[in-house]
Amino acid sequence: MLSxxxxxxxxxxxLLGVLGATVATLMPNWKVSMSMWTSIxxxxxxxxxxxxxCVCYSAGxxxxxxxxxPLTLPASLQAMRAAMVLCCMLxxxxxxxxxxxxxxxxxxxxxxxxCLVPASWFTNEVITAFLxxxxxxxxxxxxxxxxxxxxxxxxxxxxGGVIFCLSCPGKRSRWPDQATSSDRNDQRRGENTSTNSExxxxxxxxxxxxxxxxxxxxx
Numbered sequence: 001m002l003s004x005x006x007x008x009x010x011x012x013x014x015l016l017g018v019l020g021a022t023v024a025t026l027m028p029n030w031k032v033s034m035s036m037w038t039s040i041x042x043x044x045x046x047x048x049x050x051x052x053x054c055v056c057y058s059a060g061x062x063x064x065x066x067x068x069x070p071l072t073l074p075a076s077l078q079a080m081r082a083a084m085v086l087c088c089m090l091x092x093x094x095x096x097x098x099x100x101x102x103x104x105x106x107x108x109x110x111x112x113x114x115c116l117v118p119a120s121w122f123t124n125e126v127i128t129a130f131l132x133x134x135x136x137x138x139x140x141x142x143x144x145x146x147x148x149x150x151x152x153x154x155x156x157x158x159x160g161g162v163i164f165c166l167s168c169p170g171k172r173s174r175w176p177d178q179a180t181s182s183d184r185n186d187q188r189r190g191e192n193t194s195t196n197s198e199x200x201x202x203x204x205x206x207x208x209x210x211x212x213x214x215x216x217x218x219x
Contacts, residue, residue, distance in 0.1 A: 112161060
């Protein structure tokens, strides 16, 4: 069983992973297209995410459009949505099971895979479209910052899950004060048992010279 400090570190990594995965799921910059013009109201950046598409203008104005109709979306995007939502829900459930090391660790490892698969899938699609499309580079999409956050969050979840799984496999983890007190009680019980199991010792008291012929006195 690992120390309580290592388990606290694992819990902190898992918490960062949950927050990062949740934020990345809602961010619109999964892929970004950079285009520069001189006009004030000309789009300078176009971003697309899992749930919305946004356009940034030169004047600093953002305009976002929600993807409300799932029937009009590609099947790959719907699968990525479902995987990220399941990742956030499973990781949050793992935080609630923090007192059970093996169950929490399994939830974090599985959620890291659910986070890593859509991020890798989306990145592959963006890079493939960038290399195979004949459009100018200014009109092509590149991986955005949300993908970086997704990969980092998957790493945090995986690290926290592995540490939890290695900390106490198949047993419930204990806080350090509870573990120390229980260990002390077990040690005291063992000492008492060993003391009570020893056979009584007989002490022979030699009689005085006048009573040498009598039987010895045994205590």
